[in-house]
Amino acid sequence: MKDLxxxxxxxxxxxxxxxVVRILVGLYATVFVAIRTFxxxxxxxxxxxRFDPVGVLGGLGGPLSPSTVAGLSGMALLTAVAFTxxxxxxxxxxxxxxxxxxxxxxxxxxxQILHTENLLVLHVIILAFSPADVAFAVGRRQPSDDTPxxxxxxxxxxxxxxxxxxxVIAGLAKLRNGGFDWLTGDVLRNQxxxxxxxxxxxxxxxxxxxxxxxxxxxxFPPMAIASVLVELGAPVALLGDxxxxxxxxxxxAFHVGVLAFMAILFPYPISGIAFVSMLPVERLADRVIGWRxxxxxDRPVQENR
Numbered sequence: 001m002k003d004l005x006x007x008x009x010x011x012x013x014x015x016x017x018x019x020v021v022r023i024l025v026g027l028y029a030t031v032f033v034a035i036r037t038f039x040x041x042x043x044x045x046x047x048x049x050r051f052d053p054v055g056v057l058g059g060l061g062g063p064l065s066p067s068t069v070a071g072l073s074g075m076a077l078l079t080a081v082a083f084t085x086x087x088x089x090x091x092x093x094x095x096x097x098x099x100x101x102x103x104x105x106x107x108x109x110x111x112q113i114l115h116t117e118n119l120l121v122l123h124v125i126i127l128a129f130s131p132a133d134v135a136f137a138v139g140r141r142q143p144s145d146d147t148p149x150x151x152x153x154x155x156x157x158x159x160x161x162x163x164x165x166x167x168v169i170a171g172l173a174k175l176r177n178g179g180f181d182w183l184t185g186d187v188l189r190n191q192x193x194x195x196x197x198x199x200x201x202x203x204x205x206x207x208x209x210x211x212x213x214x215x216x217x218x219x220f221p222p223m224a225i226a227s228v229l230v231e232l233g234a235p236v237a238l239l240g241d242x243x244x245x246x247x248x249x250x251x252x253a254f255h256v257g258v259l260a261f262m263a264i265l266f267p268y269p270i271s272g273i274a275f276v277s278m279l280p281v282e283r284l285a286d287r288v289i290g291w292r293x294x295x296x297x298d299r300p301v302q303e304n305r
Contacts, residue, residue, distance in 0.1 A: 012148035013156055015134040016282035019086065021156065022132035024281065025123050026084030028273045029100065032120065033080050037073040040103055043110040044069045054113065055105040064106055075099055083128070086137025093128035100124055115166060116268045122162050123277075130155035136285065159277035160244070164234040167251065171231030182228065185220030192220075195262050210261035223257070230254045237278055244278035251275065 044066040051063040064072075079096035082088065104117045131151055134143055178187035192207075193214045199206035213219055230250050237247040255270045268274045 011153040011157055012150055013153035014146045014148045014282055015131070015143055015152050016136065016146055016285055017280065018127075018130065018132045018152040018155060019135035019137065020281045020285050021159070021276050022086065022089075022127050023084055023136060024273050024276050025120075025127060026080060028268065028271060029096075029120060029124055030077065030080040030084055032267075033073065033076045033100070033103075036103075036107070037070075037077070040069050040073060040107045041066055043107055046110055050110055053105075053109045055108070056101060057105045057109055060109075063109070069103070069106065072099055072103055076103055083124070086133040087139055089133030089137060093132075097121075097125045097128035115170070116266045116274075119163065119166050119274060120268050123159050123274075126155050126158050126162070156277040160237060163274060163277070164237055167231045167234035171228050171234075174228060174231070183221070183225055185217070185222075185224040188224040188227070189214055189217060189220040192261050195264070199263065205263050207259075207261055207263040210263070213261065227254060227257075241280075248272075248275035248278050 044063060048063060053060045053063075076096060076099040079092050079099060082092040083096045101121050104121050108117070132155065133140060134152070135146065136142070174182050181187055192210045196206045196211040196214075198204075200211070230247075231254075234247060234251070236243045251269065252272060252275065255266050258264050258266065259270065
């Protein structure tokens with residue numbers, strides 16, 4: 001078993017793939033911090049009695065002040081940009097990962113814990129301690145040899161494993177809360193109806209599609225079974241490239257369905273960034289480089305006079 005785990009974690013990957021994953025996750029994280037800062041500042045102003053520290057802040061005696069949250073958010077935004085660019089990565093990346101962990105944990109200590117935030121944070125932490133700056137990094141030369149190596153594959157493997165575990169836990173939670181009645185579709189149908197009705201009554205954004213579909217009871221058993229299959233079937237993404245791509249596509253479609261039927265957006269998965277560790281994303285860099293080269297070659301050459 002030990003040899004099997006070692007061989008699985010030691011899968012080879014090119015440095016460009018790990019670097020592109022760093023860039024994509026970093027871009028998402030940068031936008032996330034910029035937008036989420038407003039929420040973190042809002043909750044920091046709530047009454048202290050509502051603060052219930054969790055995770056790494058479990059021993060914190062009280063909430064951070066709004067000014068402290070603002071300062072940490074500013075530092076997180078700056079280090080997020082440096083993380084994305086790969087600038088002084090070995091020093092900056094762990095700092096950014098730590099700041100992101102503290103800020104998201106502090107935000108979650110005021111209310112609902114968002115597992116999609118946790119997935120992003122875990123991915124940033126894994127990348128922060130990987131050689132993700134070997135390629136496409138500011139201040140470093142592009143390597144002449146991009147032969148796939150174990151050094152660049154282990155982080156991608158662990159990122160994939162984290163995704164798999166998160167979805168399996170979500171699937172088990174469905175069965176624990178709804179029992180096997182979930183598979184009949186009744187629980188899912190009631191959830192869609194309740195969620196949309198609540199949003200209508202509160203004047204919130206709801207899904208007209210989901211509200212209309214609840215009248216067709218026969219639609220919900222196959223959808224309920226499919227959702228559980230996607231989540232509990234996540235380990236197939238560990239079997240090989242074809243399985244990874246197939247499962248990533250199914251998981252993305254699942255989140256599109258949730259958005260369509262319940263107007264609930266999970267940004268990290270639906271952006272596709274949550275699944276980039278499973279895909280040959282270095283091809284994106286190849287296309288960008290090819291486009292730049294073609295654009296450069298198409299420029300008219302000015303003759304010297």
